[in-house]
Amino acid sequence: MQDNEIVDLYWARSENAITETNVKYGGYCRKIAMNIVANDEDSEECINDTYLSAWNTMPEERPDLLAPYLAAIVRNHALTLYRKLHSQKRGAGQTALALDELFEVASSSDTEDMVGRSLLSGHLNRFVAGLGTNDRLIFVRRYFYVDSLSDIASELSMSESAVKSQLFRTRQKLKDYLIREGYEL
Amino acid sequence: MNGNDLMDALSGLDPKYIDEAAFELHGKPVKRSPKKSKVLRGAFIALPIAAALLITVMVALPALFRMGTSSDTSMPSDTGSYAPASEEAASDASASYEAAEEPSWDYEAAEEPSYEEPVYSAETEAAADSAAEDTTNASASAKNESAASTETAESEEPSETETSGSGISAEYDNGILTIENITLPEDISEVGYRIVQTTATGTEIPYSEGSLEDILTETDPLTLDISELALYDGTYTITIGDEIAEFIVPE
Numbered sequence: 001m002q003d004n005e006i007v008d009l010y011w012a013r014s015e016n017a018i019t020e021t022n023v024k025y026g027g028y029c030r031k032i033a034m035n036i037v038a039n040d041e042d043s044e045e046c047i048n049d050t051y052l053s054a055w056n057t058m059p060e061e062r063p064d065l066l067a068p069y070l071a072a073i074v075r076n077h078a079l080t081l082y083r084k085l086h087s088q089k090r091g092a093g094q095t096a097l098a099l100d101e102l103f104e105v106a107s108s109s110d111t112e113d114m115v116g117r118s119l120l121s122g123h124l125n126r127f128v129a130g131l132g133t134n135d136r137l138i139f140v141r142r143y144f145y146v147d148s149l150s151d152i153a154s155e156l157s158m159s160e161s162a163v164k165s166q167l168f169r170t171r172q173k174l175k176d177y178l179i180r181e182g183y184e185l
Numbered sequence: 186m187n188g189n190d191l192m193d194a195l196s197g198l199d200p201k202y203i204d205e206a207a208f209e210l211h212g213k214p215v216k217r218s219p220k221k222s223k224v225l226r227g228a229f230i231a232l233p234i235a236a237a238l239l240i241t242v243m244v245a246l247p248a249l250f251r252m253g254t255s256s257d258t259s260m261p262s263d264t265g266s267y268a269p270a271s272e273e274a275a276s277d278a279s280a281s282y283e284a285a286e287e288p289s290w291d292y293e294a295a296e297e298p299s300y301e302e303p304v305y306s307a308e309t310e311a312a313a314d315s316a317a318e319d320t321t322n323a324s325a326s327a328k329n330e331s332a333a334s335t336e337t338a339e340s341e342e343p344s345e346t347e348t349s350g351s352g353i354s355a356e357y358d359n360g361i362l363t364i365e366n367i368t369l370p371e372d373i374s375e376v377g378y379r380i381v382q383t384t385a386t387g388t389e390i391p392y393s394e395g396s397l398e399d400i401l402t403e404t405d406p407l408t409l410d411i412s413e414l415a416l417y418d419g420t421y422t423i424t425i426g427d428e429i430a431e432f433i434v435p436e
Contacts, residue, residue, distance in 0.1 A: 028209045067207055068200030076196050083189075103188030112190040120190060121197025128202055134359065137214065140206040144195050155213050162358045165402045165410060183186050 003066040010058035017058075018051050025067055029074040035146040036078035036095045037085075046081060050074040075144065094146050101167070102143060105175045106185040127177050131170065138163055139170050226433050355423055355430035360412025367407055367428055373397055379424040380414070383431075392416070397425060 001020050009017035029050055033043035050073045063069035082095050112120055128136055137156060141147040149167075153160040178185060208214075353367040369376060379394040393414050400409045407425075418436040422429055 025210075028207065031209055063200070065200045065204050067210055068198075068203035071203050071207070072196045072198075072200075076193075079192060079196075099188050099192055101188075102191040106186045106188060106191060108187050110186065112186050112194070116186070117190060117194045118197065120186065120194040124191070124194055124197070125199045125202075128198065136202065137206050140198065140202055141208075143192065144198055144203060145206065155208050157213075159356075159358060159363065161363050161403065161406060161408055162361045165361045165408050166359075168402055169410060169412075178186075185186065 003063075006066060007058060007062055010055065011062070018055065021051060021054065021066075021070070025070050028067060029070055032071055032074050032145055033078045035148075036075065037082050038093050038095070042081055042085070043078070046074055046077040049077045053077070071144075094148050098143055098146050101171060105171050106178065106183070108184055110184070123178065123181055127174055131173075135166055135170050138166050142167055225435060229433065353425075353428045353430045355432035357416075357421075357432045357434050360410065361402075362409040362411050362423065362432060364407040364409065364423075364425065364430060367425065367430075369397075369404065369407065369426075373401070373404075376426050378409070380411070380416075381422050381424070382416075383420045383422060389422075392421065 001024065006017060006020045006024065009020060026047070029047055030043055033046040033050075034040075037043050037046060050070060053073045054070060061069070079095075086096070128139065131139060134156065138152055141152045141155065142149075147155070149160050149163050152158075153163045156163070175185060204210075354365045356363045356365070374396070376397040377394065378397045378400065380392045382390045382392050384390065393411070397409075400411055402408045402410050409423075416434045418434050420431060420433050422431050
């Protein structure tokens with residue numbers, strides 16, 4: 001079923017909307033949730049919350065691409081659950097490692113409010129738009145999808161050390177970019 | 186702003202970038218695999234060696250055949266092969282050209298000169314003598330080299346003193362150079378590097394040199410960012426301290 005047809009089901013308040021969403025994007029959402037919470041039970045909880053959020057936001061929202069829309073929702077739910085379970089602890093797991101890497105870019109004690117994060121999203125989009133395709137794929141897989149370095153290396157047919165080096169350089173570029181945009185890091 | 190803000194703000198990434206990277210939905214991007222690069226690199230190295238061997242064989246074989254071929258025109262060349270036709274000849278056919286004291290199967294006349302006669306055998310003996318001498322010299326030098334390598338091995342140090350740097354290897358991948366089996370001093374601030382391109386004619390063209398710290402991104406394994414050099418495809422050598430490794434930039 002095409003994305004617009006599934007969105008139409010949401011707008012029509014048809015219960016088949018959830019079923020069709022699960023058929024087409026259940027595995028995709030589950031992968032994102034598992035990358036972040038690393039637990040079957042918790043990832044299922046995130047998936048259920050995602051479908052509920054999708055049901056509550058459509059209508060009103062009519063995304064052109066359903067996959068990224070669901071990906072962002074499940075990611076948010078997974079990060080919320082991760083933080084709830086892990087508090088400020090840092091430990092093993094890709095989420096902790098990815099967060100540590102992003103903390104290398106910015107580690108101020110001041111946090112952004114909702115408006116600030118919205119502005120920051122805009123800056124990040126402009127930054128990512130300026131990256132080469134390969135750098136962008138690595139960056140998005142690592143920090144949006146929270147993939148492991150070995151998975152990214154396998155997906156892009158690169159060595160793990162090459163992925164690690166590219167991420168290091170991209171983070172340096174991001175840091176320089178945010179400083180130029182006036183952020184205090 | 187901190188890492189948590191960045192992580193959360195990434196949820197607002199443009200959907201097209203999220204979708205672009207959705208390998209679970211669209212499959213993995215098509216890219217030349219490292220294995221294919223290694224195959225190409227292996228072919229790049231193996232082909233000249235194979236060509237040299239082929240030329241050697243093409244030059245040496247006629248000479249060998251001239252030594253063992255008789256003047257009789259009814260030789261296997263008429264049959265299109267060198268396999269003898271008779272059973273007697275078949276038993277003789279397995280003998281080497283140098284070992285046969287009797288003439289080959291198709292002629293028996295002792296008065297006919299054989300290519301094993303002293304005229305040629307003297308030459309072959311001389312060649313064998315010189316080859317034996319070369320072998321002796323080679324084995325003697327090999328013994329000296331092994332004695333020298335034993336001494337260095339006893340010190341339990343990697344081959345840092347070998348200027349050829351046979352121990353280290355370099356692999357180039359998309360602007361990143363990874364060096365294996367290299368030992369660096371604790372203070373690398375004074376370690377320099379030099380990258381030279383080797384052309385097809387053997388000419389060396391200096392490409393870049395400087396402090397290793399300028400291009401270093403990781404120390405274990407040693408990972409160098411040389412993407413800004415924008416190297417063209419070809420063969421290069423990198424010298425780090427006293428160690429040298431060759432790497433190939435693919436097309």
